[in-house]
Amino acid sequence: MGTGSLEEVIGRLLRNRGWRIATAESCTGGLIAHRITNVSGSSDYFESGIVSYSNEAKMELLKVPEGIIKAYGAVSSQTAIAMAEGIRRLRNTNMGLGVTGIAGPTGGTAAKPVGLVYIALSSEIRVECNEFRFEGEREAIKLKTSEAALEMIRRQLEEPAIV
Numbered sequence: 001m002g003t004g005s006l007e008e009v010i011g012r013l014l015r016n017r018g019w020r021i022a023t024a025e026s027c028t029g030g031l032i033a034h035r036i037t038n039v040s041g042s043s044d045y046f047e048s049g050i051v052s053y054s055n056e057a058k059m060e061l062l063k064v065p066e067g068i069i070k071a072y073g074a075v076s077s078q079t080a081i082a083m084a085e086g087i088r089r090l091r092n093t094n095m096g097l098g099v100t101g102i103a104g105p106t107g108g109t110a111a112k113p114v115g116l117v118y119i120a121l122s123s124e125i126r127v128e129c130n131e132f133r134f135e136g137e138r139e140a141i142k143l144k145t146s147e148a149a150l151e152m153i154r155r156q157l158e159e160p161a162i163v
Contacts (some may be wrong), residue, residue, distance in 0.1 A: 006150045007039050013157035019094035019124075021153070023049040024062050024087035026074070026119060027101040028053035031146045047091045052083065059070075062086030062098075073112065075100050077129045080118035084129075088122045095123040095156075099149055103141045117140055119149045125156050 004012075014021060022031045033049030036042055048098040050061055055074050058064040071095070072078040080098045088096025101117030108114035120129040130152065134144040 004051070006154060007035050007041075008146070010036065010150060010153050010157065011039045011042055011045060013154065014095075015041075017086060017094070019157075020045050020047045020091075021095040021097065022047040022091035022093045023097045023099075024058075025049065025051050025097075025099045026053055026058070026083070027103045028099050028142050028145050028149075029053070031142050032097065032149050035146055035150065039126045047093045050087060051126065056156065058086075059085060062090065075102055075112050075116060075118065077118050077120070077131060078126040079131050080120035081122070081127060084120035084122040085127065095121065095153065097121055097153065099145060101141070101145060103138045103145075105138060117141070117145045117148075119145065119152055121149075121152050121156055123156060125159055128156070 024031040025032055030051045036046050052058045054063055055069050059066055062083050063086045068078045068082055080100050083098025084096045098120040102108050102114050104114030117132045132148055134141045
């Protein structure tokens, strides 16, 4: 992984590729963007972040199709992917991250419990989405989500460059 914090490693990897990233966050409320921008010089590779908490913001700002939200819900892999692709398109970046989930303590159901999170990453390498089921209080779920998202970014950036 290299030396330094996960945020610093991601910064070096983005800078080495000459890439920029933008984030679209729901349940984390901007925590991932906050962590990335805690690194001095992050303006070299961090374009912008949007906190799209409401369904309306997801549809209006990120162009998540209303049909996806109606069919699958705001907390779904389909919505996370649409968020990641939407922010990447909107900000014209090499990578776009989309995160949606239920941080709790309210809002969970039997089908979609508190701690259910979808993290999607759209890049020039590929589009991927992972489902997580985190445990803990609201702040712990948000922190675990941010850690998982940063780790997804790191793993993808460490893959060989496409020639």
